[in-house]
Amino acid sequence: MKHAALQRYADDLQAIAHVGDAIAAIDLPKCVASSGTPERSAMASTCAGLYDLLAPHIFSATQVKRGKPAPDLFLFAAEQMQAPPARCLVIEDSVPGITGALAAGMTVLGFHGGSHCRPGYADTTARGRGHG
Numbered sequence: 001m002k003h004a005a006l007q008r009y010a011d012d013l014q015a016i017a018h019v020g021d022a023i024a025a026i027d028l029p030k031c032v033a034s035s036g037t038p039e040r041s042a043m044a045s046t047c048a049g050l051y052d053l054l055a056p057h058i059f060s061a062t063q064v065k066r067g068k069p070a071p072d073l074f075l076f077a078a079e080q081m082q083a084p085p086a087r088c089l090v091i092e093d094s095v096p097g098i099t100g101a102l103a104a105g106m107t108v109l110g111f112h113g114g115s116h117c118r119p120g121y122a123d124t125t126a127r128g129r130g131h132g
Contacts, residue, residue, distance in 0.1 A: 006043050015048040023053045031057035033077040033090075035068050035097070057081065069096035071104035078104070 023030065031054065034041045038060045045051040045058065059077045061067030078085045090101035093111045101108045 002037075002039075006039065010043065010047055013044055013047040015050060020049055020053060023050060029057070029081050029083065030054065031059060031077050031081055033059045033073045035061045035073075035094075037062055068094065069099035069103070071100050074101050074104035074106055078106070 032041060032045065036044070038058070041058050041060060042051065042055075045054055057077075057080070059073065059080060061073050064070075064072040064076050066072045074088070074090065075085060078088050081088075085105040088101075088104075088106040090097070090106050090108045091111050092098050092101055092108055098108050098110055
């Protein structure tokens with residue numbers, strides 16, 4: 001199953017238009033804090049042409065006790081980046097990730113432009129958060 005998922009990334013994954021340019025234009029430290037395994041994150045970022053813009057700062061939930069929606073991964077990433085959580089901006093594509101980043105005391109922008117996000121996916125207003 002793991003091999004099939006990685007192969008699917010290799011075959012199908014592409015960057016969203018202009019994301020690489022946007023990441024490259026950010027003149028501040030940046031990282032990835034993913035629920036995926038390190039192998040999956042490396043494969044995904046490589047296939048999307050983003051690995052060189054983000055490495056070596058790619059962190060995985062496998063590095064912490066509790067994954068999203070707990071704040072552990074975000075706090076770990078902030079510590080590794082030597083950044084206070086209150087000074088971190090998280091761009092997140094999942095409700096558990098938004099929940100975890102907010103619990104970590106970080107500012108969050110909900111992103112719902114990925115192909116995995118279907119209509120209504122990022123609507124968290126029913127949960128009283130208004131983020132999405």
